[in-house]
Every structure is written in structure tokens, then in C-alpha cells.
Amino acid sequence: MTVEEQYELNIGPQHPSTHGVFRIKVAMNGETIEDLDMIVGYLHRSMEKLSEERTFTQNIPFTDRADYLAAMSNNLGYCLAIEKLANVIPPQRATVLRVIFAELQRIASHAMANGTLVSDAGAWQTPLLYMFREREKILDLFEMTCGARLTTNYMRIGGVAFEPPDEFYPLLNELLGELPDKVDEYMDLLSTNEIFIARTKEVGIISPEDAINASLSGPALRGSGVPWDLRKAEPYCDYENYSFDVPVGNTGDSYDRFMVRMFEVKESIKIIKQALNELPSGMHKTQIPLALRPEPGQVYYRTEGPRGELGYFVISDGGPAPYRMHIRAPSLINLSLLKQLAVGSSLPDAVVTLGSIDIVVGEIDR
């Protein structure tokens, strides 16, 4: 005689594979997930409300802390939004420097995402630490440029804060020389590993229709085979001048999302190489008033962050601070499909699916 009974399992807020203080309340029957409830807000810091009290420039450090694994990309999105609102045109050199740093940040963020995904699949942190090796070098480059590694606060309205030092360029070139080999090494080690494929292939399949309906973006969308990349679709920072391609997956499973990130790293390397070749001389920022007062109006500016469409919606009432600021966080919206993906599967599959979606809780809770 067997009695089947649902029981409740709290995954998080402290759990190795929730990537931060994120909580999933799971109703399980044996090893099968029957219901799932996502609870966010443990890392809420009220960024959007706080930013209404600070000037436009003072808000830049908040964006570092939203997606703390992609601070440069968040800085860039915010600065582009305010520049559009206030009609500030950054100098050409600043735009190219922004591209370089945003793409470096994308590589660092993808390394982190893929490393933690393989760790979630059970490889005892070895791939994570291997990917940290490359991420460390990128963070070193950030550190020598702006003094910070994680929360960089590097972009400014109308340019970038600092000119990279002289020793930056040889180190960057060295890194760009060895990165493709390192990416190939990871592909050799992981993408053909039988156990890794067995754990991620056909796990957490998102169909293209579902992905579009749920408004997914970034690798989570492209893994499903939808070639949507804002760098191509709505080019900003002169991305239309760079030649690169957009990798898309075949079936939309966790493995495809992993591979799309790997291929995107290679494309980012191409972009950085082109940007370095045509780095113009000149100023790295324009002079803007200390307390910038844009004309009353509103703007929604979206960029392609490492995790997807990163949008900043800012309303100005003519004052020195935004009247309202809202961040369209890609992690939160990508996460919305987790329930559909995880219900009916087992706990290990749900963990791998969550890892492949690549959430950053700082961005979800803001």
C-alpha cells in the first residue's frame, strides 16, 4: 500500500543554486515538482524610488547594483537613456570605449552564467573556477580603468568617466588573443561531455512561441531559435558599424542557452577587436552641467544587456532628479516562465533550468 502525498519544499532564500536570495516554494510528490511558487523581494533596495531623490548623475551607481554581474551594461543603458532625454551627444571616442567595456562585461557575465550553470549540474565548481580565470582578467582591466571591479560606475552622461591607462591596451590585446582558445577549451571540455549533455539537453525546453509570448529576451530567447538582438534590431552605440552575427539555438533547451552564450562570447571578441581598430582620438566625455535638468518628457531606452533587453524608462519634470525611473529587468521577465518549465519535471531539472535562464537577484528585486 502506498500513500501519495504532496509535500512542500522551500528552495531558498538560502540555497546554493538560487544564485542569491531568491525563494521558490515547491510542492513536490516524490521527486516530481507538482506546483511552484516564486517569491522575490528579499533583495529589494528600493532603487527606483530612491533615484527620484538624487540627480541624474548620482543615480548611475544604483544601476551598478541592479545587475551586479553586468555593471557596465547597466551603466550604459542608463546613460544612453538620459542622453536621449537631455539631448546630450557623447563624443565618438566615448561611444567606442563604451562598446569595448560593454562587450567585455558581456564576456565576464556569460562566463559567470555558464560556470554556475555547470556547477548547478553538479560539476563541483571546477568549470566555475576555470571561467573565473578569464573573468578575473576582465575585472583587472576594469579595475585599472575605473578603480572598481564589480560595481564599476564607469559610464557618465555624455561619455565615460576615465580614459583607460596606457597599459590597458596591451593587456586587452593579450586577453583577446587567448580568449578564443580558452572558449574552445571550454567547448571541448563541456559541450561534448556526455553527462553534461544528458543533464541539460531537452531540459527546460522553451518553444519560440512561448518565448515571444512571455516577452523573453537575451540568450533565453535566442536559445529558442529567435534571432532577436537589439544590437542588430535597434542599433545603439553605432553597433550597426560592427560586423558580428547572432547565434541562435535549435530546440530552446538548457543546453542551447548554454551554447548560445558560448558563441556570443566569440562574437563579442570580434566586436572588441573591431572597436579597438577604429578607436578614434579625442575627448572621452563632453561637459554637461553638474545638475542636469532635461526638458520635461519621458524616454524608454532599451539596450541588449548580457541577460536580455535592459530598458530604462525615465520621466523628467524639468528638475535635477528624475520624476520616475523604472528598470525593465530582463532577469525578472525571463524568470516568469520557470513555473511552466519546472512543473512536471524533477528537482535537478528545475535547478538546471533556473541556472540556464541565468537570473541575477539584484536585478529582479532592484
Place this chain on the structure above:
Amino acid sequence: MSFFNQVFKGPQLAYYFKKISIAVFIFIVIVAGYFFSQLFFDLSKFSQFIFDFVLQRSNYNFAYFTSSIIGALGIISFVGLVLLVGSWVERRVIAKFQIRVGPNRVGPFGLLQPIADAIKLMQKEVLVPAIADKTLFLIPPVAIFLPAILAWGPIPWAPNMSYLNINVGILYVFAVSSLTVPIIFFAGWSSMNHYALLGSMRTVAMMVSYEIPISLSLLSVAIITGTLNFSEIVLWQSTNSIWLGLFMPFSLFTFFFASTAEINRTPNDIAEAESEIVAGYHIEYSGMKAGLFMAVELGNAVLLGALVTSLFLNGWFLFGIEKFVPPYIIFIGKTVAIYLLLIWLRATFPRFRLDQLMNFAWKTLIPVSIINFFVIAIEVTILNQFQSTGILIYIFALFNIFLFLGLIVVWSKIFSVDKFQPEKIQPKFAGEIGGLEAMKGVKSVD
């Protein structure tokens, strides 16, 4: 000093001095080790000496009792040493795999780190959850040591150096190691934690499944050697001059893989999968109680090394080197090699899922083990027709190796892994598939 530096180029001198001193140190260790090993070549003389010494002064029963207690203490202290050194080795070696340094602060090369860890763990409070079954909760961390130490009994360290030289050695180890199942189940059940319950349920399911392939592989060892005694199995391999691991590679693979499932090592560590159920059955244990669970896991990994060594790797024999080096050193060396292999696996592989492990056990390991067992039974029947096994055993070994490879190919074809061909699952590029235009066929469905 500057003159000295100019003549000898200071940094280089220091460099060579370091190299030379290391070479001298290694030389001294080898020479001293040789004399030391000649002195302690056969440790059974010492136990014999103690036995005779006590026998002259009392009766036989007391002498037997005393010498067996001393032998048991020897085994227990060896296991304790293994736990201390092993945890250091594991952390350092995994650190090397992970491009880290590992523990290097406490003592030379961080060698005292395990002791510092143990002191830290002992200082910590042992928390018992309020709703836990307290008696049942406190027994398992202690009880789990029993099978981990008892199973070391019949291990043949060297000729005449086996603590329990019983003729049912394999059966004994098999029975004793099964004791782990209820203990782990009690630990998970009494914790009143769903993670712990999941972990213990997984352990039970996995151990029940994987004991079948283990017993099948041990059965093939038993039928070819005709004994269950560990020392005689080692001697059989030496008289027929073939390692059983070479003669039946599939049995070795089965035993090794299934044992990693039994002792919760990667890639089969689903009972305490960190990324899924945090720590599995010992999630609620804190302080030294958690430390005991971890220590037993480590000890079991070394025990697996010892079992594989004696059953499949010819025990204390190594191409005649056993005449110059104490045999138990060779035995320990082989054990450590297997243990390092386990560390390598742990540092490299992701983890299987429970259903994948079960599928592998029931659909691959057990049927192939049965085929393997029948083939070996036929070979044993043929071999028994001859006085000496001679060249025939090598022919059979070659046949078995090809059979092993063939069975892998056949089984991977049957349970097709074709869809996992890497070139078929590579991402495409948007440029190849026609960009966003290609996606216009995708309709939004509500």
C-alpha cells in the same frame, strides 16, 4: 654581500640551492626509507612477537585477545590517519584541478589543516532540530563509523598481514557495507527535513539498485579464483600472472562505478547533491556530527581503493618490486592511486540525475554484468580443463577487453545517444537562417 651576489647572481644561487636541497632531501628520504623498510619489511613479525611475549606470561586466550586488540587498534589508527591525511590530500588536489592553491596556511603546506578543522568542528555546538527524533538523530553519526571501520578487517595488506583472514572475506565486506543503508536512512528520516528525507530516499533507492551489479562483478571474481578470501584472490592473480582488472575489465568498471554510487562520490553523489538538496541526509547535522559524516565518506573512498586494489589490481604485488619495498607500501600506493582517480572524477564530472542513474543501473549495468558473468563462467569452465592456465588466460583477457568495448558500443546504439551528436546540436547563426525574416512564421498563440 653585494660581491657574493655579483659573483653568484644571487637569485639564481638561491634557486639552485633550493633545487639541490630538494634533491638531497629526496635522496636522504630514499636511503632512509630503504633502511627503514628493510627493518619493517614484515609487520606480522611484530604481532607474532607480541603474541609470543604475552603467551609466555599467561594463557592462550589472553594472548589471542591482547594481540587482536592491538591489531584492531592498528587498523583504527590507520583509518584515523587516512581520514586526516586524506582530507588534506583531497582539498589540495582538487585545488590543483581548480587552479587554486588550497589550504596552505596551517603548518607546512597546510598539513595541519585537518587538525585545525577537527578542532573547529569539535568546538561547534551540535544543534538538534526541535521536531527531530532526538535518539534516532544522535545515533547515525556514530553508528556510521562501524561499517566504515569493520570493512577494513579482511583487507590483505601484505602476505601474513590481514587482520581478519576469513574465508568469506568478500561476503563479509559486502554484508558490513550494507549496514550503511539503514544508518543513512535513519539520519535522513529523523532530521524531519524534506531535503534530508529526499537525500536518504535517494540513497536507499540507489544502494538497493547498485548492490546487484556489485554482487555480479564480485561473483565473477569469486568463480574465477574459486575463493572468497582476499589474500587468496591476490595470490591467485600472482600465480596466474595476470591482474583480474585486465582479465575482466567490465567487472572492474562495474565494481568501481557502482561503488561510487554506494559511497556517494561524483558523478553519482545524488544523495547529497549540493546544488539540488544542499547536503542531503546530513543537512541538519552541525559541528563534529557533520564532520563525522564527511570523514566516513572520505574513509569509504579510500576503502574502495583498497578493495579495488586487492580484488582487481593484484594487491601487494607489483612486477617484483615487492621484494625490495615492503608489500604493504605497494598496497597503500595502489590504494592511493585509486583514491586520486576518485578525486579526479570528483573534480571533473557533473552529476547524473536520479532517474538516469537508475536507468543506467537497470538497463545497462545489470544486463551487461549478467552477460559478462556468463562469459567468464564459460571461460572458467574451459580453463579448469587444463592443468595450468598458461597462454590461454591472456587470450581470454584480450577477448574480454574486446567484449567490453563491443558491449559498450552495442548498448550505446540500443539506448541511442545519436541525438547527442555534438555537430547536430551546435547553435546556428542568425545570418545563416535569414535573420528576423525567418521568424515571421512563428505565430503568437494565446
